[in-house]
Amino acid sequence: MTAGCHEPGGAGAVVAEDARIALVGSPNAGKTSVFNALTGLHAKTGNYPGVTVSRYVGSCRAGGRGHVIEDLPGTYSLEPISPDEQITVDVLDGRLDGTPRPDALLVVVDATTLRRSLTLVAQVLSRALPTCVVVTFTDELSLRQGHLDPDALSRALGLPVLPVVGHRGLGIGQVRERIAAWRSWPVPALAPPTDPAELDAWAESVLTFADYRPAERHKATQRLDAVLLHPVWGTAVFFAVMMAFFQTVFNLAAPLQGYVESLSGRLSHLIAGHVTNRWLSGLLGDAIIGGVGGVLVFVPQIMLLFLLLALLEGVGYLSRAAFLMDRVMARAGLEGRAFVALLSSFACAIPGILATRTLPSAKDRLATMMAAPLMTCSARLPVYVLLIGLLVEPSARIGPFGAQGLIMFGLYLLGAVSAMTAAWVIKKVTDRGGAAMPFFMEMPPYRLPAPRAVLLAMWSSARAFLRKCSTVIVAASIALWLALNLPLHSPAQLQAAGVDTGDSVAVSAYTVDHSYAADLGRLVSPVFDPLGFDWRINVGVLSAQSARETFVATLGQVAAAQSPDHPTDALRTMTNQDRSHAGQVIFTAPTIAALLVYFAYALQCMATVAVIRRETGTWKWPTIAFTYLTVTAWLMAYLAHTITAAVTGG
Amino acid sequence: MSVGGRGAVQAGRQAVVPESALCALADLVPGARATVVEVVADGAPDTARRLGALGFAPGTVVEVVRRAPLRDPVVYRVKDYEVCLRRAQAACVFTTEVEL
Secondary structure (H helix, E strand, O other): OOOOOOOOOOOOOOOOEEEEEEEEEOOOOOHHHHHHHHHOOOOEEEEOOOOOOEEEEEEEEEOOEEEEEEEOOOOOOOOOOOHHHHHHHHHHOOOOOOOOOOOEEEEEEEHHHHHHHHHHHHHHHOOOOOEEEEEEOHHHHHHOOOEOOHHHHHHHHOOOEEEOEHHHOEOHHHHHHHHHOHHHOOOOOOOOOOOHHHHHHHHHHHHHHOOOEOOOOOHHHHHHHHHHOOOOHHHHHHHHHHHHHHHHHHHHHHHHHHHHHHHHHHHHHHHHHHOOOHHHHHHHHHHHHHHHHHHHOOHHHHHHHHHHHHHHHHHOHHHHHHHHHHHHHHOOOOOHHHHHHHHHHOOOHHHHHHHHHHOOOHHHHHHHHHHHHHOOOOOHHHHHHHHHHHHOOOOOEEOOEEHHHHHHHHHHHHHHHHHHHHHHHHHHHHOOOOOOOOOEEEOOOOOOOOHHHHHHHHHHHHHHHHHHHHHHHHHHHHHHHHHHHOOOOOHHHHHHOOOOOOOHHHHHHHHHHOOHHHHHHHHOHHHHHHHOOOHHHHHHHHHOOOEOOHHHHHHHHHHOOOOOOOOHHHHHOOEOOOHHHOOOEOOOHHHHHHHHHHHHHOOOEHHHHHHHHHHHOOOHHHHHHHHHHHHHHHHHHHHHHHHHHHHHOO | OOEOOOOEEEOOOOOOOOHHHOEEHHHOOOOOEEEEEEEEOOOOHHHHHHHHHOOOOOOOEEEEEEEOOOOOOEEEEEOOEEEEEOHHHHOOEEEEEOOO
C-alpha cells in the first residue's frame, strides 16, 4: 500500500489530469507521510515563484484518473506570519500566480492535538472548497488511552473523516478511494465562528459530539525529557550526542571514504594502462574520474550525516537540541532551530542550507544561509591537513597539545565564531523596521520513526546533493584540466624550449607552466601578491573556487609532484620563479597562514552558490554571500599574513 | 476575531478579573497551572493572534512544564500538547493561577 498509488505502467505520468487537491495541515501533523504514501516517490520539488518556500507536487492515480496533489507548507493558522504560511493562504485563495486554486482540500490533523487543530480546521472550512479531513496518529491516540469516533466527528463537521496511520500506510487506500470521488466532498455551507471564545466553544462541542478523549501524557516522553532536558544531565547528553555525531561523521565515514578513493584510484590506473592516447587518458582519468571521485569521496560522509539527522529528527531529539540551544543562538539573533542547520554545515554547507527550511522566519533563514558556508565543512579538511602539515611538524607541541591539532581546532573555532558573527550582522541589517517574529516550537512526543521514513528522508536529501553537485564539480574539473593542458605544444616546440620529450614529468611541468591556467594565475597575481601567493597558488585558489578540495589535487598537478595526492614534500621546497621573487621559498609561514584563513572564509563552492540560488529563488543572495565572503577572506588573509610575518620576522 | 487596537484577544464571557490578580505566563514557575485571561501584545497583533492559534486562548488552562537549562525558553502544556515559548512571548499571556 505504501509503494505509491501508481498502477502498473503508470510510471508517474499523469494521464487525464482530473483534480488539483491540496494538503493543508500544521507542521508535525503527519502531512508529509500522507503525501508520500499518496504520491509514492514521484514528487517533484521546486520553489514557489520569488520566495524561499519549497513546493512539493506529486501525482496520485485514483479511480482511473491522475490527480495532482500539492503538499502546502505547514501552518498553525490561516492568519499568516511567515512567508510559508502566506503561500498556503495565497494558494487557498487562488491569489498565487502560476498556481491555480485547488479544486478540493485534504485537511490533515493529528488526533493527539485535535483540540488545538480544530482552530485550523475551522479556518479551512471558511474557504468554502470541497473538503475532506484526514486524521493521523490514531494509533498513538488509542495507545495513550485516548478515543475518537471518526464517524461522529464526520457528522459534527459535516465532512468525510478518514483515520490513517500515515507512516505505515494504513487507511491510505480509503483516502485514495475518497480522492477518486472528490466531487462528492461537501462544500462547508456554514463556516464556524471566528470569535476566539465562540470558536473555542464550537471546538469543544465538536469534540464532545465525536466522543473525544485526549491522549494521556506520553509516559516515555515525560521520563526521557526529565533527563534529556535536565539542566545538568540534559546538557551532558547534548554534548555527548554532538560528540557521537562528529565521531560518526568523521571516523565511521573515513574507511568508507578510503574505499571510494582507492576505487577511483584503481579506475584511473586502469585507464592509464589501457588508454594509450595521452589526451584521452588524461581527460578520462584525471578530469572525469578525478572529478567524479572528488564528489563520490564525500558521499559516505554525507549519507551518514543525512541518516543521523533523519534519525534524530524522526525520534524527536532535534527539537530538544533546538530547545537547549535556543538561548545561545539568540545571542546571534537566531533561534534554536538554526543551530541544527549550522550543525549540519560542519559536514557540508548544502544540507545545512537545506535544513534552514525548518526556520519559520525568512530573516532567520537568510541569516543562517549566509552564515552556513563559514562553518568548517569537510571539503576544507584535506586543504587544512595539507597546509598545516607544511606549517608545523607533527611533533611540534604547544603546551600539552600537539600544534597541528591545536591549529585545526583553532580553525574550527574561527569558522563557528565567524558564522555566529555574520548571522548577527545580517540579522541587524535585515531587522531594521520590521517587527521580530514570535518564537514558538512544538515539542512532539518521542516516536520510533519508521525505517522507511528515515531512509526516504535521507535519500531525498542525498539525491538532491548528488544531482546538483556532481554536475558542477565534474564540469569544473574538466575545465580545469583543459586549462592546465592547453595550449598544445608540439615535440618540436618542446625540444626548442630545451625539454626532454622522453621525460613525461618534465613535459607536463612545461605544459602546466605555459598553460592558460598559468596565464590566468599570473594575471590575477596583483590581487593575491599582498597575501604572498605565487601564480601556482593562484591557480590552486582559482580552481578551488568550484570546490575547495580540488586545491590539493591542483597544487599536486601544478607542482608536478611525483605523487599528486601527497605533494607536501615537493611543495615544501618549491621556490618562486617569477622575476621579482626568484628563488624564494613559496610556502613561508605568513603565506600558509594567509592561505588557511583565506580558505576559512572564502565561498569556494559552486554547489553552495547553486543551492543558495535555488533556496532563495534569486541571484541576489548568492551574489551577496559570494562577495562578502571573498572580500572578508582577502582582508582576513592579509591580516593573518601581516601578523604572522611580524611574529615570525619573515 | 476581536483583535483590539493593542492586539488584544479578550474573552467575551470571561468574568472580569482585577488587573492586580493577573500574572504573566512568563512569571510562573514549572509545575504551575493557570487559566489564560487575555493575550496582549503591544504593537504586535501577529504575536497575539499566533498565540491564540497555538492554543493560548482565553479560558484555556496552561501548565508550565519545564525551563531550558539557560532558563529560556520554557515548555508549556496547552490543549493536550507541548509547545515552547520564549519569555518575550510568554509575557504577552496574562493568566490567573489555578490552585492545585
